[in-house]
Amino acid sequence: MKKKLCFLMVFVLLLSLLSGCGANKSSQTTKSSASEPQKVVITDVIGRQVEVPIPAKKIVSVNESATRLISYLDGLDKVVGIETLSKFSDAYKPYLLAHPELKNLPQLGKYNSLNAEEIIKLKPDVIFYVHYGDMDPDKLQAQTHIPVVALKYGDKCAFTEDVYKSLQIIGRIIDKEKRTQEVVSYLKRCEQDLSSRTNKISDNKKPKVYISGIGFYGVHGIESTQGKYRPLNLINAKNVADETGKTGSIIIDKEKLLNWDPDIIFIDEFGLSLVKDDYKKNPQFYQSIKAVKEGQIYTQLPYVCYDVNIENAIADAYWNGKVIFPEQFKDINPEQKADDIYKFLLGKPLYKDMVNSISGFKKLNLGS
Template sequence: MNNKNIKLVIITFLITIILFIGCTKSTISKDSSSESITLTDMLGRTIGMDTNAEKIVAIGPGALRLYCYIDSADKVVGIEQIEKDHLTGRPYALANESLKDLEVIGPGGPNNSPDAEKLLSVKPDVIFSMYAYDKAAVDELQAKTGIPVVALSYGKVSTFDPAVYDSLEIIGKVMGKENRASEVINFMKECHDDLNNRTKDLEEDEKSNSYIGALSYKGSHGIESTYGDYSLFKAINAKNVVDEIGKTGSLMIDKEKLIEWNPDKIFIDYGGLNLVKDDYSKNPDFYNTLSAFKNGELYSQLPYNFYHTNIGTAMADAYYLGKVLYPDSFKDIEPEEKADEIYKFLLGKQVYKKMAEDFGEFGKILMN
């Protein structure tokens, strides 16, 4: 073989090697988009699955909401009956009206178990579950369906809770939307930091004694329904008169205690406002002994506990509470615009107007 032929063979060999490497890289890149992953869910369960699921269901209180913060509702193939029956008060449903037309995959609600047969009928690639109280039950559902079940959590306080951030990160990993998950988590943290930075240096004598009443908890309640160590008051470093009791969480106080505290400003959750108005009509003397009622320092709050915490609404409420309590610190904030900024970022649509139509606007409450 002469030198010319040897060179030709060598060149042909090199070209073949280059083409082989190029094809190999292309194949690896394509396969990596649907590669298998292993993750740990909020129950500490280790789950193996393919990434970039195309069909999902989200079951249990609040699971669908967290999913909608991260990825398209077009990938949802079925919803719970409770999601179809109650459309008001849930911004993720207002922003994704097509959800209500999906096939029902179970009753939903905190006291009902998932329906494995109906879940199987819509053939999801993954099930996000907020029925996360019992690891054995979640394992059983996964065994029955043969579909990966990923347990999520809202943690103890829901709004600005690290468990929510972890859950969003898990959803992002499953759906191949890690960047979006990071954006949402950072947005929530930045809002939390902003609320704190606006109020953390205020002196105690600059703070009004405040009370939040008529909070929903497993149903609507009157003015005596409140919350100890209230997360939205904490976010803006407000002075909550209830905290002197030393209890955390949902509380039903004796109404006479409210007279003893006599807070400067009272916030009423729209979810229980009608009950407060009914009670006011029967017992106006009680309410009119309170300075906040006499002085017109009675303010609204959009309800955000509806099939678990509507985090976007809670964040919008926190900005409104801050605007009322510390107008100088929030002088650049228009609460309605801020609410829509939050809804737009989390859900892609501005839904404050619809929330206000269903419940009422941010503003002072008139009892007569």
């Protein structure tokens, strides 16, 4: 009798264990099923309603501007194809310097002349692009039968709500919402820190500053600047180009510089070689400007190369602050700050790699 009772107990125990294993298997299947993409309608940054699978497992980025934003969200492992890369040095595009493996992906043409057949072969779930006037997302969507989602950096400058909205759209679609929140919060904290250091300085105590060499549909020299230039705005600096009343890129008459006579000039690395060449041709002109006469010329990291390098823009703002307002930025080591920014947004320190090819943060003697 005891033997029969023991046998029954063992039998019941085995049934219980088998039942438990079955329950776990069912739970895993349900979880796996729940992770399958679901069709969701999202509104992109130009107001289009686009039905996309969430989470997207394979994506195509058809301009470098979009690839940069995806890189901030640690989403490059999902990218299966990109725009044909420009010829500019990787040092002008930190996202590419941090992720050279992108060069091994299929390159699908330029954003306004894409190879739709090659995109179709890659079978992406979603196509991302940063919107410009000559790009028709509905046409590309009709050609490929793949959802096309528009992103933006803002019409005139970086750090706008368009950037934050674009990051949030990408994050939702590729299941990186936590990372998106971290990135947006980080950018806003940088804005707050930069502004709070200088927002109590009266205008009459601020030197006049000119930013030059900014990229604008190509490379330009001393005459290329920006009104309401975002890094200078963030530190409440006195940008002489704001006198024009314009926002964004401006090509000025060089003679205007003589009227403005800035105390400090920053030269963006993108146009530095052109400024140097121009100086050699006409040193007398430059020597008539206060900043040149007093040796207040500084280089900085490339701000624009296929839209704004947001990581460089923040680093430049801290560097600009260090030069213009040394007391308020005395705790900042610009090189280390740049690396902190690179590590957070792109996953690795890059400053030394950058200055292997470009000047970085330096005081410059144009005549040398």
